[in-house]
Amino acid sequence: MSEVREAFRRFWPLTRGDRKWLAAIVACVVVSALAETASILLFAELTDNALKAGSLSAFWGPAGAWLAVAALGALVGYLGNSLATWTAERFVLRLRAGVFRHVQGLPPHFFQKHRQGDLVERLTGDVEAIEQMVVSGVVGTVSAAFSAVFYSCAALYLRWDLALATFVLAPLFLLAARRFSGRIRTASQDERVADGAITSVVEESLGNIVLTQAYNRRRDEEQRLDREARAWMTASVRGARLSEMYEQFVEVVETLCVLAVIGLGVWEISAGRMTLGRLLAFAAFIGYLYPPVRNLGRLGLTLTAATAGAQRLNEILDAKPAVDDPAEPVAEWPVRGWVAFHDVSFRYPESRRASLRDVTFTAGPGELVIVTGSSGAGKSTLSKLLTRFYDPSQGAITLDGVPLTDVPLEFLRENVALLPQETLVLSGTIRENIACGRPGASDEEIEQAAREAAAHNFITALPEGYDTHLAPGTAALSGGQLQRVAIARAMLRAAPVLVLDEPTAGLDAVAARQVVTPLRKLMAGRTTIMITHDLSLAPDADRILVVDRGRLVEAGTHRELLARSGAYARLAEPLPDAVADVPPTHDETMILRW
Numbered sequence: 001m002s003e004v005r006e007a008f009r010r011f012w013p014l015t016r017g018d019r020k021w022l023a024a025i026v027a028c029v030v031v032s033a034l035a036e037t038a039s040i041l042l043f044a045e046l047t048d049n050a051l052k053a054g055s056l057s058a059f060w061g062p063a064g065a066w067l068a069v070a071a072l073g074a075l076v077g078y079l080g081n082s083l084a085t086w087t088a089e090r091f092v093l094r095l096r097a098g099v100f101r102h103v104q105g106l107p108p109h110f111f112q113k114h115r116q117g118d119l120v121e122r123l124t125g126d127v128e129a130i131e132q133m134v135v136s137g138v139v140g141t142v143s144a145a146f147s148a149v150f151y152s153c154a155a156l157y158l159r160w161d162l163a164l165a166t167f168v169l170a171p172l173f174l175l176a177a178r179r180f181s182g183r184i185r186t187a188s189q190d191e192r193v194a195d196g197a198i199t200s201v202v203e204e205s206l207g208n209i210v211l212t213q214a215y216n217r218r219r220d221e222e223q224r225l226d227r228e229a230r231a232w233m234t235a236s237v238r239g240a241r242l243s244e245m246y247e248q249f250v251e252v253v254e255t256l257c258v259l260a261v262i263g264l265g266v267w268e269i270s271a272g273r274m275t276l277g278r279l280l281a282f283a284a285f286i287g288y289l290y291p292p293v294r295n296l297g298r299l300g301l302t303l304t305a306a307t308a309g310a311q312r313l314n315e316i317l318d319a320k321p322a323v324d325d326p327a328e329p330v331a332e333w334p335v336r337g338w339v340a341f342h343d344v345s346f347r348y349p350e351s352r353r354a355s356l357r358d359v360t361f362t363a364g365p366g367e368l369v370i371v372t373g374s375s376g377a378g379k380s381t382l383s384k385l386l387t388r389f390y391d392p393s394q395g396a397i398t399l400d401g402v403p404l405t406d407v408p409l410e411f412l413r414e415n416v417a418l419l420p421q422e423t424l425v426l427s428g429t430i431r432e433n434i435a436c437g438r439p440g441a442s443d444e445e446i447e448q449a450a451r452e453a454a455a456h457n458f459i460t461a462l463p464e465g466y467d468t469h470l471a472p473g474t475a476a477l478s479g480g481q482l483q484r485v486a487i488a489r490a491m492l493r494a495a496p497v498l499v500l501d502e503p504t505a506g507l508d509a510v511a512a513r514q515v516v517t518p519l520r521k522l523m524a525g526r527t528t529i530m531i532t533h534d535l536s537l538a539p540d541a542d543r544i545l546v547v548d549r550g551r552l553v554e555a556g557t558h559r560e561l562l563a564r565s566g567a568y569a570r571l572a573e574p575l576p577d578a579v580a581d582v583p584p585t586h587d588e589t590m591i592l593r594w
């Protein structure tokens with residue numbers, strides 16, 4: 001019960017703004033129940049006065065009134081149900097948007113911990129389960145309670161003694177619901193977890209289809225899906241079996257009640273204490289009473305099933321963003337691009353070892369600072385701190401002398417552009433993919449950026465040119481081409497500070513060279529921090545920083561560091577002194593001619 005209370009405490013506030021509609025829905029339900037009560041009483045009158053007496057003149061009055069009451073009930077029922085669906089969907093819309101907004105602000109390690117399919121399930125199935133509890137559940141409970149009270153009162157009004165005799169069996173319904181609720185909740189929780197696991201397996205397998213096919217992993221993937229699907233089947237069958245058991249048990253209790261009413265009725269009629277019309281009306285009230293009582297019992301089950309969804313959603317909502325907007329942000333200013341790390345140390349949440357220790361360096365406008373080092377040394381971590389995915393555990397990072405923690409997040413990310421290791425593609429056309437660098441950019445500006453990124457020619461050679469559709473994981477462009485689209489996006493962003501994380505990773509030598517020229521254009525006049533293993537641009541760098549196990553072990557120019565014969569010299573060993581000066585290949589020449 002405390003879980004239900006907790007779920008309400010958290011999600012009920014989301015109905016703010018719609019509560020007047022909830023009240024209107026309940027009013028519709030009350031009017032419908034009243035109309036139904038009136039119809040039954042009119043039916044009794046018709047039976048006793050018109051049917052039994054065979055009098056047509058006694059028929060018209062009650063018949064007309066019954067028709068009017070039925071029409072009113074239908075209209076109000078239609079209004080109430082339409083309103084209920086609209087309000088419920090608005091709640092789902094608001095809740096899903098809120099959870100999605102929250103998820104979007106969560107740090108990278110959250111997404112490493114949660115499988116995508118599971119998150120999808122939480123944003124769809126679990127969100128709807130909460131609606132079932134908070135909106136439909138509340139409306140359903142209030143409606144069922146009102147209806148139950150009306151029909152009970154009507155039955156008591158007709159024959160209080162008979163009514164009390166049949167009510168004795170009512171607690172059986174609630175007892176049954178109580179008995180089943182715990183087990184139904186566990187089954188529903190298992191079903192949701194399994195649902196998420198199935199989505200995850202499908203998504204992961206299809207997203208990795210090349211690996212699956214190339215390494216003949218189809219059978220393994222099928223087995224993985226089969227395992228999850230069987231877990232889902234078991235949970236789903238168990239849930240359905242329990243619900244069905246409950247339903248059938250309730251049917252038996254209902255039959256028991258009906259038989260009791262008929263038995264008592266026959267006795268009363270034979271003793272001349274009741275008319276047939278009254279008995280039929282009484283039986284109808286008792287019959288109408290079952291669905292609301294039954295619904296009240298079932299609502300208990302819905303509630304327990306929904307708490308499973310609420311717990312899963314709470315897990316997401318309780319995850320905290322790693323960074324927040326500053327409480328007192330500095331006013332925006334024309335950023336020059338002075339970046340400084342002051343004794344920065346950083347440990348990932350839930351990690352025991354620091355990934356960066358006492359890192360200090362500066363980079364100024366127009367400078368290229370290359371950060372290199374062995375794999376796992378902490379280079380990408382440095383880029384995550386500079387773009388404020390995380391804040392340092394110790395020390396500070398400043399932009400033009402202002403601590404990043406005082407800079408509004410959106411403004412920071414407008415001025416510090418990141419080109420991450422994996423080329424990121426949005427679902428949309430090439431034009432939209434470039435334009436997301438600066439929303440609102442004109443077609444001319446987009447094409448100009450593409451020209452500078454040496455992307456214009458290959459884009460216009462595509463059948464649909466700039467309107468070619470791209471989607472994550474399915475882009476029909478080469479790695480080098482995608483990287484140049486990303487460079488065009490960064491060109492358009494025109495941020496004073498650039499963070500390039502392995503801009504040539506995954507590209508072969510030719511593609512890498514094709515990217516170098518646009519990269520140089522992109523970096524011109526900006527503060528660039530390039531994280532890379534590829535030292536072909538090292539001779540151009542104003543400073544090279546060598547990171548090893550989280551520490552800055554060397555800093556200097558290419559020549560200075562080579563002369564020192566230390567860590568950098570070992571990293572650069574296989575390379576000639578100035579690889580960047582090699583004459584262009586045939587493909588490079590083609591690119592330069594574009």
Ligand SMILES: Nc1ncnc2c1ncn2[C@@H]1O[C@H](COP(=O)(O)OP(=O)(O)OP(=O)(O)O)[C@@H](O)[C@H]1O
Nearest residue numbers: 109112348351355374375376377378379380381382
């Ligand atoms: N989310 C995380 N949680 C815990 N530890 C992490 C996380 N991400 C990275 N690390 C650890 O931090 C250290 C530095 O990682 P980082 O990705 O910065 O290395 P890198 O130098 O960029 O490596 P590479 O060149 O292979 O990309 C590694 O030991 C890594 O295991």
